[in-house]
Amino acid sequence: MGIRLTGIMDPRSISSPNATLLSRLTKTSAEAIEKALEGLGVSDAQALHLIDLPDEELPALLAAASSLRDRHTGATVTYSPKAFFPVTNLCLDRCSYCTFRHDPGSPAAWTMLPEDVRQVANRAAHMGCIEALMCLGDKPERAFKSYRATLSVLGHETTVSYVAACCAIALDEGMLPHTNAGLLSREEMISLRPLNVSLGLMLESTSPRLRERGGAHFSAPDKDPGLRLEMMRQAGELRIPFTTGILLGIGESIPDRVHSLRAIAELHQRYGHIQEIIVQNFRAKSSTKMAATPEPESFEIARAVAVARLMMPSMNIQVPPNLNPYDLRLFLQAGINDWGGISPLTLDFVNPEAPWPQITSLRATCASEGYALAPRMPVYPEYTGTEFIDPALRPAIEAQQQREGAHHVGIHA
Numbered sequence: 001m002g003i004r005l006t007g008i009m010d011p012r013s014i015s016s017p018n019a020t021l022l023s024r025l026t027k028t029s030a031e032a033i034e035k036a037l038e039g040l041g042v043s044d045a046q047a048l049h050l051i052d053l054p055d056e057e058l059p060a061l062l063a064a065a066s067s068l069r070d071r072h073t074g075a076t077v078t079y080s081p082k083a084f085f086p087v088t089n090l091c092l093d094r095c096s097y098c099t100f101r102h103d104p105g106s107p108a109a110w111t112m113l114p115e116d117v118r119q120v121a122n123r124a125a126h127m128g129c130i131e132a133l134m135c136l137g138d139k140p141e142r143a144f145k146s147y148r149a150t151l152s153v154l155g156h157e158t159t160v161s162y163v164a165a166c167c168a169i170a171l172d173e174g175m176l177p178h179t180n181a182g183l184l185s186r187e188e189m190i191s192l193r194p195l196n197v198s199l200g201l202m203l204e205s206t207s208p209r210l211r212e213r214g215g216a217h218f219s220a221p222d223k224d225p226g227l228r229l230e231m232m233r234q235a236g237e238l239r240i241p242f243t244t245g246i247l248l249g250i251g252e253s254i255p256d257r258v259h260s261l262r263a264i265a266e267l268h269q270r271y272g273h274i275q276e277i278i279v280q281n282f283r284a285k286s287s288t289k290m291a292a293t294p295e296p297e298s299f300e301i302a303r304a305v306a307v308a309r310l311m312m313p314s315m316n317i318q319v320p321p322n323l324n325p326y327d328l329r330l331f332l333q334a335g336i337n338d339w340g341g342i343s344p345l346t347l348d349f350v351n352p353e354a355p356w357p358q359i360t361s362l363r364a365t366c367a368s369e370g371y372a373l374a375p376r377m378p379v380y381p382e383y384t385g386t387e388f389i390d391p392a393l394r395p396a397i398e399a400q401q402q403r404e405g406a407h408h409v410g411i412h413a
Contacts, residue, residue: 018068019056021060026093032106033064033325036310039071041265045226047258051307065306065335072314073337078368078376079359082131082341083124083175086349087112087163091137091148093220096284096289097250097282100350105148109148121173124345130400131178131378132170132342134163134196134348138182139223160188161279167195168269178243178378186234193240194392197379200243200276205254206263216250216290229263236271245278245318248304248368249296257304258311265312273388276316276338276381280303281323283351298327302334309335316380321362322354330360332369341378 022030032046042050053061087248088111091101102109120133141159156162160181167177179192180200189199198270204210206225210217217223235242246260261277268274281296308317318338319331342356363373377400379389384397 018061019064020410021063025057025060027056028252029060030133032310033060036064036313037067039068039313041313042307045169046259047261047307047311048255050310051258051290051303051305052094052254054352055299055369058303059170061306062333062335063300064331064406065309067411068313069317069335071339073316073369077332077337077339078374079339079362080341081129081193081375082133082178082343082378083120084133084341085117085120085166085170085345086110087114087117087134087136087166088140088147088159089137089349090140090144090145091182092139093137093217093222094147095220095223096216097293099285099287104144111147112166113137114154114169116254117169118173120346121170121175124174124316125174127344128375129343129345130176130375131174132167132175132354133341133378134166134170134179134181136163136175136181158188160184160191164191164195168191171195174396174399176378176396176400178236178392180243183227183231186238187237189231189235189240193235193238194390196240197377197389197393198243199235201228201231202280203232203260203264204385205250205252205256206260207252209249216320223264229267231253232264232267233271235274236267239271239388240273241275241277241379242273243276245275245276245280246299246304247280247282249282249293250290250345258307261289261308261311268312268315273383274408275383276318277308277312278320278340279308279317279336280320283323283354285343285353298324298330302330303325305331305334305336310401320348320351320354321357322348323351325354325357328357328365329369332366337407338376347366 027306028049036042050061089100089102090109146309151162154162163179163181170177177196178198179196185300209215211224232242232244244264246257264274264277281301284291284293284295305319316338317336318340319336321328321339348354366373
């Protein structure tokens, strides 16, 4: 059964938390909420206070976040109909919570062949999927000689070159690629830009402690937060629509979460290219080093979502629905406006134990909170203009525009 906080009014019936909710706040909390409702974003000190509010003050925080979301994105919540292409699950990094990566020779290791990509893309497009999510391990050619031989057989020297070829296949089948390939150089992003409407890289956390011995990223050199922020900065210079986010529960502190959100906000303020932020919760998996690590609680996630909304009022903010099937109403109340990618065809290969929600069920959940559910492209409408989209992709975007129901997927002419 989902968790619902009593005392939270329908956010469409109020422009701010009501008097009853405000009366439960301390002066510091009330001042922070009032500042947030001005729509200019809260300070780090206010965010640190709000993200750690006691339970009795939480309804006012969620009501404020929900009000800001409605002001900026209205009564529609979106999702991206997608197919998940796990191009390869070989990976240089060894994160302590990951079950996606494998070594060559493992029975669970794979690299998709071009015909596999085409077959999935063809089926997905016929099922109404728009996004081709290219997801893969980080630079496996740096770690595995046998994989370099595989790339050579496929006609490529690097994984990024091969991913580009996979993106071209997906485009040919009528889909729009979005690639999450780990750390990319400026030159690699330039090569992928004509083939991807957006790119992604989870920041996860700015905490340097996670790279220390015993930390979740100790054996993951490409999870260095400085390197990831630099890639995001370069993506901004290149005018690439970008998806990023934070991962809760991997050893970071509460202040680390605010610091990570601020780092993203500052990049977006400078370059304007962060199209969405994912607030994702760690899920413990039995075969990993972090199998016994406690998972974040529902209200803990909701606090992070609400504070992200208050820090960045106009940002597109999502929580993966398959990782939180019993808390969807709570996160709607906390201020999300998007559910991310959902596939009618493929698994979430990073979290295969967590099935995607049925769209009919998700639509009913949204409706129960007063929101319509609508599909979108993997690039948000405010980024479909000429500044952020490579000219080579214009025909593919226009083709989506012309398809039946294109007015529902948020495309700018």
